[in-house]
Amino acid sequence: MTPTRISPMLDRELARLQMPYDTGEAARRAVSRDAWAVGAIMEYYGAPVEPIAAAVLRPRDEAEVRAAVRWAAAGDHPLVPRGGGTGLTGAAWVDRPDAVVLELGGLTGGFEVDERRRTVTAGAGLTGARLEQRLSALGLTTGHQPSSAARATVGGFLATRSSGPFSGRVGKIEDLVRRASWVDGAGGLHEDEGPGGFLDLVLGCEGTLGVFTRATLAVQPLPEHVAMTSAVFDSLDAGLAAMRRIVQEGLAPAFLRLYDPSAAVQALRSPRRGAGAGGRFPGGLLSPASHLGRRTLPWVLRAAPLLNRLIQETLPRLWRNRFLLLAGAAGDPFGAQLGASQMSAIMTACGGRDLGQEPARRWWTHRQALFEIRPRVFASGAFADALDVSTTWSRMPGLVSAVLEELAPHAFVMAHFSHAWHDGCSAHLTFAGAGRSLEDTLTRYHHVWNLALTAAARHQATISHHHGVGRLKRDFFASEHGASVELLQRLRRTLDPAGILNPGALWPA
Amino acid sequence: MARLSAEAFLLRAREICGAEHVSWPDPSAALRVRPSTTAQVASLVRAARETGCRVCVQGRDDQAQAAPAAGIVELELRRADQVIALDATGAWVSVQAGLTPAALEARLAHEGFTLRCHTAGHGHRTLAEVLALPLPGLHGPAPFRRVIAVTAVWADGTTLRTRVSPRQAVGPDPRAFLVGGHGACCVVTEVCLAVFPASVPSGFETLAFPDLSCALDAALRLAGTAPPLSPVEQALAPDGDRWLLHLWFRGPAACVAVGRDRAAHGPGEGHGEARGEAPARAFWRPFSAPPGAEVPLSPRPLSIEALAGLELAPGEFISGFTPAGAVHFALPGAPAAPVLLGESADPRVRALFGV
Numbered sequence: 014m015t016p017t018r019i020s021p022m023l024d025r026e027l028a029r030l031q032m033p034y035d036t037g038e039a040a041r042r043a044v045s046r047d048a049w050a051v052g053a054i055m056e057y058y059g060a061p062v063e064p065i066a067a068a069v070l071r072p073r074d075e076a077e078v079r080a081a082v083r084w085a086a087a088g089d090h091p092l093v094p095r096g097g098g099t100g101l102t103g104a105a106w107v108d109r110p111d112a113v114v115l116e117l118g119g120l121t122g123g124f125e126v127d128e129r130r131r132t133v134t135a136g137a138g139l140t141g142a143r144l145e146q147r148l149s150a151l152g153l154t155t156g157h158q159p160s161s162a163a164r165a166t167v168g169g170f171l172a173t174r175s176s177g178p179f180s181g182r183v184g185k186i187e188d189l190v191r192r193a194s195w196v197d198g199a200g201g202l203h204e205d206e207g208p209g210g211f212l213d214l215v216l217g218c219e220g221t222l223g224v225f226t227r228a229t230l231a232v233q234p235l236p237e238h239v240a241m242t243s244a245v246f247d248s249l250d251a252g253l254a255a256m257r258r259i260v261q262e263g264l265a266p267a268f269l270r271l272y273d274p275s276a277a278v279q280a281l282r283s284p285r286r287g288a289g290a291g292g293r294f295p296g297g298l299l300s301p302a303s304h305l306g307r308r309t310l311p312w313v314l315r316a317a318p319l320l321n322r323l324i325q326e327t328l329p330r331l332w333r334n335r336f337l338l339l340a341g342a343a344g345d346p347f348g349a350q351l352g353a354s355q356m357s358a359i360m361t362a363c364g365g366r367d368l369g370q371e372p373a374r375r376w377w378t379h380r381q382a383l384f385e386i387r388p389r390v391f392a393s394g395a396f397a398d399a400l401d402v403s404t405t406w407s408r409m410p411g412l413v414s415a416v417l418e419e420l421a422p423h424a425f426v427m428a429h430f431s432h433a434w435h436d437g438c439s440a441h442l443t444f445a446g447a448g449r450s451l452e453d454t455l456t457r458y459h460h461v462w463n464l465a466l467t468a469a470a471r472h473q474a475t476i477s478h479h480h481g482v483g484r485l486k487r488d489f490f491a492s493e494h495g496a497s498v499e500l501l502q503r504l505r506r507t508l509d510p511a512g513i514l515n516p517g518a519l520w521p522a
Numbered sequence: 523m524a525r526l527s528a529e530a531f532l533l534r535a536r537e538i539c540g541a542e543h544v545s546w547p548d549p550s551a552a553l554r555v556r557p558s559t560t561a562q563v564a565s566l567v568r569a570a571r572e573t574g575c576r577v578c579v580q581g582r583d584d585q586a587q588a589a590p591a592a593g594i595v596e597l598e599l600r601r602a603d604q605v606i607a608l609d610a611t612g613a614w615v616s617v618q619a620g621l622t623p624a625a626l627e628a629r630l631a632h633e634g635f636t637l638r639c640h641t642a643g644h645g646h647r648t649l650a651e652v653l654a655l656p657l658p659g660l661h662g663p664a665p666f667r668r669v670i671a672v673t674a675v676w677a678d679g680t681t682l683r684t685r686v687s688p689r690q691a692v693g694p695d696p697r698a699f700l701v702g703g704h705g706a707c708c709v710v711t712e713v714c715l716a717v718f719p720a721s722v723p724s725g726f727e728t729l730a731f732p733d734l735s736c737a738l739d740a741a742l743r744l745a746g747t748a749p750p751l752s753p754v755e756q757a758l759a760p761d762g763d764r765w766l767l768h769l770w771f772r773g774p775a776a777c778v779a780v781g782r783d784r785a786a787h788g789p790g791e792g793h794g795e796a797r798g799e800a801p802a803r804a805f806w807r808p809f810s811a812p813p814g815a816e817v818p819l820s821p822r823p824l825s826i827e828a829l830a831g832l833e834l835a836p837g838e839f840i841s842g843f844t845p846a847g848a849v850h851f852a853l854p855g856a857p858a859a860p861v862l863l864g865e866s867a868d869p870r871v872r873a874l875f876g877v
Contacts, residue, residue: 130846130847131846174690174691174695182749183664183665184665185689208667208698209661209698209702211870213695214699216694217695218693219693231664234746257611261719261722263773263774265750342750343748344749348748351776355773355776403690404688405609405611405614407611407612435716436614438688475692477690478690478691482692490692495685496683497684501693501694504694507870519693
């Protein structure tokens, strides 16, 4: 299929909007995909990215967003709002040749800090990294620093209910937002206060109910110090019990992460070692960064059942420690140290063996580098993705064993647990596999997702804790919301009567 | 017309709940129905729509509510008072929303848990009513959201049931919206709430200040303290010519001790005079008043600027401090008009009902 030729009429209409736009093929192609694995798989096999957007609109302020939405509603043009394009689920993904991408990266004005109220107001197009950089200069932080923050935007955070590794201290984005402005599908401007209320019905809408233009978020002083501690446990249950007690006993860890044996190896590898011969840990042999790893990874991953068994049986012998729990407490030096020592005491009481601060510090130092592995996996012809589910503490062990059991015959799987809340936590199940052709790889990829989400739904877990739904998980939207779907559909018809806002994302078409 | 509608509804309500749970002593008064299950509430709301009756939830508003007019159906949820499940591991309890916090606290005490909240005189109202209000302890700091799941009957009679899960990113999250809209958008019939192990230590401290300005400065400073050394709740109340700041800490004993010590004697100005733990412990003691003896206070969120000029009557207090402001819990004023189901003040919500 060749890219849609732009009609002169569309070009004239866009010009009349008097805002920056682009109808060049390269620009349209660049914004037609987000970071969903399907794009990378297709790229590896040289499959063309089709369809691509008909045009890209780049509004510079709220008024231009409203004008763009009104134009789209009047002409029935599907609009795909796009922030940093870092989503993993195909929320900012063009699947219709008549779609117009609304690129929101230009909404960076209006940065304002209210030190007394401890809030920052920022345009939806400001990236998380830039926001933190500007706040840091004032000695402040939102504490919301997801791994995608270098490119992900404030509006994207709100649209996907995102979460960062320090959620135990500051919460998810819905806990931080104090006010947000957004434009509905008819171009109407809304301003709602949070947390709670009507805003909670729009947060996480992935651009299907409205387009975020501005947000006021809570900030706090940069912590003076982060004290850390680590321990290993002989079982998943013991590790989860320690996590649970830490949060239920009123401690608010800056981070709290439990890794299964395979994931622990990955978490503790330093990127420098990984970039070389693959590191001294057994997992290094599979490192996609090494030449051997790149050549052999797809072969190895096609034998996923054997690999899973091998790792489960040999890893504990090679590396005595099994389930690794890393924790950090932030604050003034004495307070942070006190928090860390209390967490360490709970870990020990739950059967953990103290490893001191070094493992946690190593993760802290290299936490962003771990995400560089993903593109390298795709470059080898294999695929990798992550299922982020959450459920209550009592359901978690059953959920994890069910998902692992379903996936183990089809993909290499490892798990870690983060985002610990009073009533439960999220499980992050990373899986990798490979096929023999584009079709075979995509079939395997979707099959693995289908198995994982079916198992999650069967165990009454939420199908997404912070990655969102996009096009990847939309068929499970109804299983998550049950009878509320009718209310939510009504909400959608009310806010977007023309049905132009990101059709195909979040809700089944 | 209204009377005909009410009479038609009366017959349906008797079929749904049983005649003994429907009362209409005087045709010039509201018709009161006492359902005990979600299914009954849903049937009643549908019946009301079909017969053209307007519905209000009894005692929904925080202020004393004016008596509903003739022909209005008043739903009273107090019969829906069962504990459905308690998950000791997950520290949550699932209950019918007609239960009162006082009754739930008594039942939780047997299981070693507590609600950990101050209901500002609302301890003997239903949980559905109380959860719709901003009350100290119920709506805590950012990482903590008290309501884990909700079952509610929407104004058109549809039953909505959210999943029991800590957090999600699967589109809109209606939990907070439904709980806050109890009475106006929906009738909350069941809730799943986070509860706290009673074994976790609590600590109290009271600081006395000569004026409101100093006390507010101290409260706002403490609200910005990093956990786990920050108080979980603070309340500021007048006491003669002094202002007392009642602090409530919760967490490991060492953290509680350091938090108390820092609040009373830490570095910086304006710490107030430490009065020990007794006054704060008495203030935060849950549900000490018998039914009928409590005066439900009306919560009014106020900015920092508005707080500075505030005058408090005896019995009133300020709590729920954030760096941006706090909540003034005031003695009730004039009775408010009843809030009618499906007649939200927000036009966007009314549009959801097709109004």
